Amino acid sequence: MTDTLASHADRELNKGEPLIEMTGIGKSYGAIRALRGINLRVNAGEVTCVLGDNGAGKSTLIKIMSGLHPHNEGSLKVDGEDLTFSSPRQALDHGIATVYQDLAVVSLMEVWRNFFLGSELTSGRYPLAGLKVKEMRRIADEELRKMGIVVKDINQPIGTLSGGQRQCVAIARAVYFGARVLILDEPTAALGVKQSGVVLKYTAAARDAGLGVVFITHNPHHAYLVGDHFIILKLGGTALDKTRSEVGLDELTTQMAGGDELTELSHELGR
Numbered sequence: 001m002t003d004t005l006a007s008h009a010d011r012e013l014n015k016g017e018p019l020i021e022m023t024g025i026g027k028s029y030g031a032i033r034a035l036r037g038i039n040l041r042v043n044a045g046e047v048t049c050v051l052g053d054n055g056a057g058k059s060t061l062i063k064i065m066s067g068l069h070p071h072n073e074g075s076l077k078v079d080g081e082d083l084t085f086s087s088p089r090q091a092l093d094h095g096i097a098t099v100y101q102d103l104a105v106v107s108l109m110e111v112w113r114n115f116f117l118g119s120e121l122t123s124g125r126y127p128l129a130g131l132k133v134k135e136m137r138r139i140a141d142e143e144l145r146k147m148g149i150v151v152k153d154i155n156q157p158i159g160t161l162s163g164g165q166r167q168c169v170a171i172a173r174a175v176y177f178g179a180r181v182l183i184l185d186e187p188t189a190a191l192g193v194k195q196s197g198v199v200l201k202y203t204a205a206a207r208d209a210g211l212g213v214v215f216i217t218h219n220p221h222h223a224y225l226v227g228d229h230f231i232i233l234k235l236g237g238t239a240l241d242k243t244r245s246e247v248g249l250d251e252l253t254t255q256m257a258g259g260d261e262l263t264e265l266s267h268e269l270g271r
């Protein structure tokens, strides 16, 4: 992991530089065509929001970018290189990190321990290798502060943090371990207004640190607070694809709520 860190830590990301470019991406599960003709760009220092109703294809899109399922149509370029990921490890090696809504944390373990979970710093060699506990505590504390995340005590079990704070720890972790693209899978879906605000703040902090962020959500209001580019998926296709200067919150909300279908329904209901 030290190598991975070293190689990513000094990376220079120039705002606007394309990190991921998807062209005509499609995915079928047997006879079910879950996605078709998707064009999407993730640029450094920008947030690309992917909105869509249940079953629209958001999870499938995440799975393609994070290496869980290969796409079977179109092209996926990472740093200009044509790729089809065959494992999540491969996506991670390209600096693509995904923070899932149901975070993989060990509730009873300390915050710092979860921060380093699976990538612990050790000294000496196996079988006598020891954990560098002091250093891991210091780094976790420092990294969280750097992102402006305040936890009372780095030694408290992560289960005692709020859902929003846990999401923030996961974001800080991904940034520290060299993520260049951060995929956030509905990070505010289960949160109240205040906690959502906290997560949106750290989403913006990751963007300002130069990362390319993919923000998956049902909520156009949340998307519009942080987004540079908006894509609405509908039944596996693209219903809207616009930059911030091309779309306002009103249009985004109407399109997300069903657009023309909603107008038709309102006529039918006579209101």
Ligand SMILES: Nc1ncnc2c1ncn2[C@@H]1O[C@H](COP(=O)(O)OP(=O)(O)OP(=O)(O)O)[C@@H](O)[C@H]1O
Pocket: 029, 032, 033, 034, 052, 053, 054, 055, 056, 057, 058, 059, 060, 061
């Ligand atoms: N492993 C699979 N096998 C077969 N069909 C699948 C599979 N995964 C997804 N699908 C189908 O692909 C379509 C898109 O699903 P997907 O989970 O990507 O949508 P989603 O936008 O993430 O929805 P949700 O918000 O409900 O998770 C759906 O019709 C779904 O039934």
